[in-house]
Amino acid sequence: DQQVKQNSPSLSVQEGRISILNCDYTNSMFDYFLWYKKYPAEGPTFLISISSIKDKNEDGRFTVFLNKSAKHLSLHIVPSQPGDSAVYFCAASQGDDKIIFGKGTRLHILP
Amino acid sequence: EPEVTQTPSHQVTQMGQEVILRCVPISNHLYFYWYRQILGQKVEFLVSFYNNEISEKSEIFDDQFSVERPDGSNFTLKIRSTKLEDSAMYFCASSEDGIYGYTFGSGTRLTVV
Numbered sequence: 001d002q003q004v005k006q007n008s009p010s011l012s013v014q015e016g017r018i019s020i021l022n023c024d025y026t027n028s029m030f031d032y033f034l035w036y037k038k039y040p041a042e043g044p045t046f047l048i049s050i051s052s053i054k055d056k057n058e059d060g061r062f063t064v065f066l067n068k069s070a071k072h073l074s075l076h077i078v079p080s081q082p083g084d085s086a087v088y089f090c091a092a093s094q095g096d097d098k099i100i101f102g103k104g105t106r107l108h109i110l111p
Numbered sequence: 112e113p114e115v116t117q118t119p120s121h122q123v124t125q126m127g128q129e130v131i132l133r134c135v136p137i138s139n140h141l142y143f144y145w146y147r148q149i150l151g152q153k154v155e156f157l158v159s160f161y162n163n164e165i166s167e168k169s170e171i172f173d174d175q176f177s178v179e180r181p182d183g184s185n186f187t188l189k190i191r192s193t194k195l196e197d198s199a200m201y202f203c204a205s206s207e208d209g210i211y212g213y214t215f216g217s218g219t220r221l222t223v224v
Contacts, residue, residue, distance in 0.1 A: 002112060036154065038213065044146070046153045087213065099148070099200065101215035 006102035019077040023090030030092040038087045113137040117216035132188045134203030142209035143186045147199040193223045
């Protein structure tokens with residue numbers, strides 16, 4: 001059973017608008033959440049993270065929101081830029097234990 | 112839902128020993144990858160494999176590393192003589208198209224002592 005789910009395999013957003021990528025998880029013991037960005041044929045690169053003791057973390061154009069009661073997190077990118085076109089992976093971990101990745105959402109920024 | 116499975120989940124090995132990390136990719140996927148993440152650091156690409164050969168490898172993937180798809184279902188990463196700095200989480204991934212769709216395994220934590 002998938003513990004980290006990204007239910008939208010793809011998303012298209014107009015340049016300049018807000019991109020919202022969603023992620024759901026099932027394990028309430030997860031205490032750390034991460035977003036990775038991946039360009040074609042490259043490995044994933046770390047983007048932003050959030051600890052379970054927070055509900056929001058912001059870094060420039062990127063903001064991650066965590067709703068623990070709903071076991072849901074989202075990544076907001078505003079304004080969206082062409083270079084944001086990539087696959088975004090949500091991941092979760094519990095303590096120092098392994099990271100569980102979602103299957104990714106492909107974001108396509110339209111000109 | 113199809114998954115990429117990795118075994119073992121944890122492996123402790125002595126420095127200088129050989130270790131083999133195993134992965135079973137999704138059955139209809141054609142592209143296979145290994146990544147690693149040293150604790151507290153970013154995920155690093157090691158190698159990609161397609162059509163029974165390495166298609167790309169990073170600087171990390173030196174002569175101590177090798178990959179194999181011995182039987183059409185398993186995809187293995189071998190480290191011939193482990194070093195302390197090889198301690199990391201190793202992730203296997205597979206892809207149907209080699210471009211966007213990736214499925215990651217849940218990782219093997221390797222500890223070299």
